[in-house]
Amino acid sequence: MRAVPAFRRSRSSKLVDRLMRGVLWGIAILFVVVLILFVGAILKQGWPVLNLSFLTKMPETLDAGGGIKPQIFNSLYLVVLSLSLSLPVGLGAGIYMAEYAGKGRALNFLRLCIETLAATPSIVLALFGMIVFVQAMGWSFSIRSGALTLALLNIPVITRVTEISLMAVPRELKEASYGLGATKLQTILKVALPYAATGILTGLVLTAGRAFGESAILVFTAGTNASAQFPDFRLTVPGETLSVHLWYVTSDGTLPDAREIAAGTAAVMILVLLTLNLLVRLVDRAIRRRTR
């Protein structure tokens, strides 16, 4: 009979366990500290400009005291426009890949294309946008050039998120739906998509945030000028966004209060993103509560 070893936890493994716990906690705290420092620095810099008139005034070309009213509008407008393009296309492609495409070479090739597009540096996409929309199609720096190029940026992400969320739907739920006599489309619309909604929504939020904060693409396609008219819904006019404005005033440097305006713009952007995130969490909770 072989002797059975005494199974006792060694002291060192308990120590390591506790150590790791401390380390991980430390990393979490580090994140919070960094965020506070980062937001703090920006707020400190932009404090002088942050007041209501900053948000409601038009920008100045030469003097201090300009506002960012049109840029706020353009940022939001471009997000809405590009999402209204990338959402249906992305959703459709994601549904196709998850539910309809047969497994095989065609699907793998499609996936390769989408992943390549997703990995493309935004500056490259920006160049593409400029060559095709701004120059070749003659649209010049405009909202529509910007929106279309932004859409290109986001379609792969939405597609991937949709596909993954749909593939996570448990097979048993779809089986149950088919078993009751549902067609494929009915199953997708009534069972799969509702289940995947949370995941897709998260992807949407990321996409919206990305579109909101994108700078390189919009410099090359929507330009660095904002319309003098407010609000201007025309698609043909240039549309400088908050992020582009931030870059422009800093690199141009002619404005006396360039630093403050840049910091103020950054602060506004962070605020908008935070609000967006919070809003989405509330919506998500409301959706979950409906099925409780």
Add this chain to the structure above:
Amino acid sequence: MRLFDTELKELRDGIMAMAGVTEQMIELTIQALAEPSPAKADQVNLLDRTMDEWELKLDQQCIDLLALHAPAASDLRRIASSLKIIPELERIGDHCCNIARRVAMVHPPVLAGNDLERLGTETRSMVRRAVDAFVGSDAALAHAVILSDDSVDALYGKIYRDLLRIMLADPLCIERASHLILVIKNWERIADEATNIAEEVLFILEGRNAKHTYLRGDSVE
């Protein structure tokens, strides 16, 4: 081998042991009839007590097997039939006791010839063969036992008629003859019980109920 098989074997061995006691009782009864001896009669009674103990023990074993193993198919038939065979053996023992009680009262014998002895030995043979059929899972043997019942019934009938004639001829024989009638009745019942055991064996082995064939129009499915 399943644990259940071990328990089934234990049940079977128990029935075999009980049947062994039965055969002992029959043997003693035959001897006591030939040459009455109070010692032998007492032994038969003692063995009857052993039989009753076996019946209780084996009954419980069967119930336990049913409760714990939920047997199916042949296992189920085996246990259900065992529940019926066990009391048959016990009844055979009771009949032996009934005979043993009267051995003194039928002497000196009123019947000439060896019919009475033959009735005893043929009945003993039926019981022995029925038990062998159970132990050896021998359907042919069980079938033969069932057929033997007719000849034992015939022998019983003959002895009965002989006894009636004797009673009519010689009134002094009436008391002994009437006891003897009761004795041969008991032998005949033992033969019936052996037949019942054989019918149960057929149910275990073939799944068909061999009883009351007159009720069934044709052969059973």
Add this chain to the structure above:
Amino acid sequence: MLTPTLPETKPIKLSVRNMAFSYGDKKVLDDLSLDIHAERVTAIIGPSGCGKSTFLKCFNRIHEVSSAVNVSGDMLIDGVDIYRGGIDEVDLRRRVGMVFQKPNPFPKSIYENVAFGPRLFGVSDRTTLDGLVEDALRKAALWDEVKDRLKESATGMSGGQQQRLCIARALAVNPEVLLMDEPCSALDPIATAKIEELIFELKESLTIVIVTHNMQQAARVSDYTAFFWLGRLVEMDLTERIFTTPRVQMTEDYITGRFG
């Protein structure tokens, strides 16, 4: 009549003749022929992997949703070929409902789960739906337990209740046949007993085919039992015959636990 005796008076609802089934080039079922009678419970037993679930799923063609399959031979419902008789699969699945091994209610409210089926077929009037939902829940012996919390999520119910909800869901579209694939294997004995009682009530108006690996359940609940082995039908008969005097030695060996 509580249990059927021969001759059988109920008509044949489902009929299978020389049926073979393969996934790609893997043959799973071979040379199957059997009849399933209306308003009777037929149990299919056999060791794991013998093809009983696969066979069950052929009756509502649910395999085709996820894989390419090859079916030869005939499978008939009320005399019409399921595969070649021009039957619409969607309509077939309404007529032939299914309950799965693990309860799989939708993550919606109890009401919405049961109303799902009728809604698929265009029923939208609130009163009609209310009536259908109540009927289905009553038939599944669940109404009294949930009538005050129809809007609550189905995922908050116990396993046994969830399974009864799945049965109600299937019943809501008024099927003629109910296929049950080991419906109690994930449930505790009390929940199992409730569902077995339910089966007994449902068989008055429904044909039920139940796959189970629990032989005592097959014995308790079914009128007919079919024993499958390696994709073939070994023996099929009245349940009481199979469990007292099976004809084939293999059936006897399986039932008494000597293998499998």
